[in-house]
Structures are given as C-alpha cells and as structure tokens.
Amino acid sequence: MSELRWDPLKDEWIILTQGHSRRPQDFTLRQPEESDRECPLCSGRENLTSPELYAWRPGGSAPNQPGWKVRVIPNRSPVLHVEGELDNRAEGLYDLMNGIGAHEVIVEAPEHHVQMADLSVAHLTEVLKAYRSRMLDLRNDFRLRYLYVFKNFGREASAKLCHSHSQLIAVPMLPPLIKKELDNCRDHYHRKERCLICDLLRQERKAKDRVIIDDGKFLAYAPYASRFPFETLIAPLTHMHDFCQLSDPQLQQLASVLRSTLLRMRQVLRDPAYSFSLHSAPPRHRQGGQCADSSDLADYYHWHIEIHPKLTQKAGFEWGSGFHINPTAPEEAATYMRKVSVRED
C-alpha cells in the first residue's frame, strides 16, 4: 500500500510508493527502452494487460481484442490503489493517509511508433473523449478528490514506455499546484467578480506577442511568466470551469488546436520530449475541506492544458528555492511557434 505523508515544515503531501525500485542498487536514471517486440500496449497483446476500462472500437470489435483505436487500461504499476480506506491520521507532528486513488493508462493508438502529434484530428478527438469519459466515471467515487490527466513523451520527460499514451491519476486530495491555482482564481473572482483566466486571455489577445494560435474558440499562448522555455497554455476563450462539459464538436476543435501546437513544437524544437497536463475543476462533491468556498467554483475556475517541452534540466537552485529559471523569453518562443507552418489535417 502506498502512503501519503505530510510534513509541517514544507506543508506538502508526498506520495511514498511501495513495491517499485527503492533500494540503493535499484536506481538508474536511464531506463532501457522497451522494444516494440514486448510492448504491452500494442494491438494484439491485449492479454498482457488488465481488462480495458474504455475503448474506441470504430469497427465494433469485442472488448480486450484487437480492433480498438484508443484503449484505457489500469496502470500495471499504479502509484495509488483503488482498494481500501483513506484512514487519515496523525503521527505526532506529521500526517499520514493510505494511498487510495486510481491510476489508468490511455493508449492513444494501436501502433507502437505513432505519436500523439501524428494522429488525425478525428483520432485525437477520440483520445480527448476517452479522457472525458474516464473523468466522468471516476467522479462517482467520492474518495477521489481530483482527477489528473497528463502525458509524458520522450525519455527526458521520463516516459517509461515509448508507445504513445497518456495517464490519469485520481488522488484523494487536491494536488498542491492545482489548489494554488484554484485559490488564486477564487481570490481574484472575489475581488473583481471576474474570472482570472478570462482576464488573462483578454490581455494576451490584445497584446498578441505571446499568442501562438487564436482560432476564435481556443487560445494557445506562451505564458508571461513561463517557468520553462516554450511552455504553452491552451484554454477555451469562452468561460468554462470543467473540461467534461465540452461537447463533441468542442472536443474536435480542441483536438485541432492541440495537434497544431504539438506539430509546431515538434518542428521548432526538433521532436522534443514534453509533458502536458489538463487542469480542470475538481469534482463538486468533496471540495469543502480544502477549497474554502466552492459554491462559485463554476464562476471562478477555467480549465486549460499546460504543455512543457523538456529542454532544460532543473538544478539545486530551482529545486531548493522554488524559483524557476527560464532562458527563453515567451515572446520569442511564441514568435518561433507562430511562424512555423504545419500541415493541417
């Protein structure tokens, strides 16, 4: 059983996993890449995974058989486990709870070497539908306070399998950085009765110099205080707190912007490793404890996607101080990203 531990000096919860590499001799920074001959995510090897939780099967094939184009399965080495009770308790000055949660893998394509940026808009739309479907399903578990969808691509982003996939980790508390965003958005709303992210999007559209894509529905831009070179944020121009409220046509429009952003990044940065994460409002049922006032969550939060290419390595100063050092002005990054021409689907 994993544990969640809290320490009053840092005021941060950490996840202590069990059963992974953990002895001194077990650490290697570079893991051997899994070859396609043994990849458990490939079509035809469905017997190597747990039964699927969701699949897009356009030809109507049977579950856990080939024929799928997108497939969601439980992670074989989950960071958190779905069985058990939280058992939130103190240990002297410290806090401790059991590592309750869920950890799923969204396999984005049946072929081993296809990457997310290679997918058609229609196919990428189905990946986004898989996110939405799994998030909606996991909301029924009241123990799960946040549903975090993310993707690591490439070795520098620590992707362990090179078969294209995203992940969903459901956690029993608000992740620290999500809580901070929610708090900042709530404070802004209470002062101004406006959504902070709507305000930021308006300012960015007016300034133009950090905008990458503006299709009238979504804005992709390089944030003013980008923590990483070529950091990119994608948000809907119309206020919406919850990713799961997106209709199918809206998901398709988002897929088009996401695809274009990934293709631009690939061309400008020569196929970089990257991570992305989906920041959406937490399920309504359990915010009370951590979000002081959740009654107007739909007014003050605004979902978005953050993409971080892995171009620099963080060192002691950044880890210890919390300052990020970014060597590329977002205005310059946006110019490179805007100017490059990519093949539309």
Place this chain on the structure above:
Amino acid sequence: MSELRWDPLKDEWIILTQGHSRRPQDFTLRQPEESDRECPLCSGRENLTSPELYAWRPGGSAPNQPGWKVRVIPNRSPVLHVEGELDNRAEGLYDLMNGIGAHEVIVEAPEHHVQMADLSVAHLTEVLKAYRSRMLDLRNDFRLRYLYVFKNFGREASAKLCHSHSQLIAVPMLPPLIKKELDNCRDHYHRKERCLICDLLRQERKAKDRVIIDDGKFLAYAPYASRFPFETLIAPLTHMHDFCQLSDPQLQQLASVLRSTLLRMRQVLRDPAYSFSLHSAPPRHRQGGQCADSSDLADYYHWHIEIHPKLTQKAGFEWGSGFHINPTAPEEAATYMRKVSVRED
C-alpha cells in the same frame, strides 16, 4: 539584463535570463563536460576569472595568484546582475522587475578532481567560513532580500563545471519555498510559542528510525515526508535562526557531520549526483514586505541544510500537480545511511 516576472495564475516569480542559450537550436540537455585542461576554476588559471571576492590562503599568498585553498569569484554567466535598480512595476495583470542580485562561485579546492566529500574537516570548515563571510558581506546591500547558498554535484544535478564548487545567488525577494518555510514556522510559533524545527528534531530523536547522525550538536536525518529518495536534512540541535551566527568551532562540528553525510551517501548510492542548499533566515533589514511579522524571526526560524541525491527524474505528474513521488521510505534510507561505516577524518 535579466527580468523577474510574476503571473497571477501561478503566483510565482520566475527569472528570465538574457544572453544564455535561448533559441530552439541552442538547447541540448547534456552539455559537454569541461576538461581539466581548460577549467577556469583550477589553481594557476586565476587570470581566467574576475578578481576574487574572498580566499583562504593559509600560506599568505597574494590575491588572484595560486596558493589559495578556497576561493570565491563572481559567476561568469550570472543569473542576476548587481548593477541597476529593481524598478518593480506592473504590466497589466502581470508584475515585472529587473533582475538585480548577485551570483558568486565558491571554489572549494584548488585541484580539479577533488570533491567536497574528499576534503578534510579542517578544509571543509574553511568552505563553510567562506559561505558565512560572503553572506555577511552581501547583507550590506539592502536590495538583496535573500542569500541562497547551494551546490550541484554531478551531471544529473546539472553541474556545468566538474571542478568542485558551491554557488551563492542573492535575490531581491524571498524565494518561494523559503517564504513557505518561514510562514509555516511563524504560524507554528504563534500558535505554540515553540520553534517548529526544534519540535521536529525532538520528535525525530525520540523516534530514532529516520536519524542518520546524532552527535549531540547536529542531527542529520531523513525527513518524514521526503520528496526525494535519500533526502537528508542537517540542523543544529540548539535553536539558531541564522547560519552566520555559527562560531568557528561550531562550523567545524558542522563540517564533520556534513562530511560524514556526504561520505555515507557516496558509499551507499555509489557516488550519486546531488544538490544541497542552505536554508537560513533572511537578513533582517528587508523582511517587512513579504514576511507579515518579522519581529520574532530569531525565535521562529531555525537554519538547516537540505541534501537531495539525484536518483529519480521528475515527470509530468510531479511538475504539473506539485505532488512528489518518492519510491524509498525515509526509514529505509536512514537505515542504509546509518549502517554504512565511513572513515572519520
């Protein structure tokens, strides 16, 4: 000129450097290691660096000549620059100030391949004296709100020069993670009239299972909610907020504990890359703006050193969510670190 930028969504200041690698074609994750034939930190190449700011010259040699054993020089590619005004200003919803600060390099030994763990206790004491001396000197600059001493060792910790060195970055505001520690310690003190870190040290000494070294003056232990495997914290057992108040004999005692910790880490983890950072109270003259109540800083804060071996790579989930995932229980890490025998000086 570097810039400090703030964005209301993240409520974080980032440092945007200028004049470093920044175009898409400039990014390479692995930089070529500098060979000892061109290392500017080696004895005999004093002409390759700016004039020294401090040196330990036991034989009484002249400044900027060989004969030194510890030497402090300005960083040749500083993250922040000492000249100019802060010019703190708004840009719409954003904040911006000039990158005023200082960036110094503490060269720990004249020889190229000697590492910090190889130094004698007497020599390491002189390195710590160099930290103290530079911190005391930089306190005279009222623009500098925090003096951050840290060290990166090894490629995985992003050390660009393999010649053993530490760094001091003076910044015009409290670093986010230091501010959080100060706030947490202040809140604890205001509730309980006790120092939080004194409380933690007492609990750790009683529990024993996370203790690595307890020499009656300093405690080295694996924090309960360690964010990284084999994370180690060293703190004085007697309450003290300011590293610069350590006497020479106390610095020597600290050098002995630090050396033993680094030797243990080297043996247990086979010469890992690591970072360490010194967390000391900010200079008194400028806390007003950021630390709500600084009058009792000496009562509530407690300086310490944090050491992080670089054994795992942080990926999308951790960067985006703010949760750290640690695969090694600190109790197990402490057992390995405690049991190994190291050569005393």
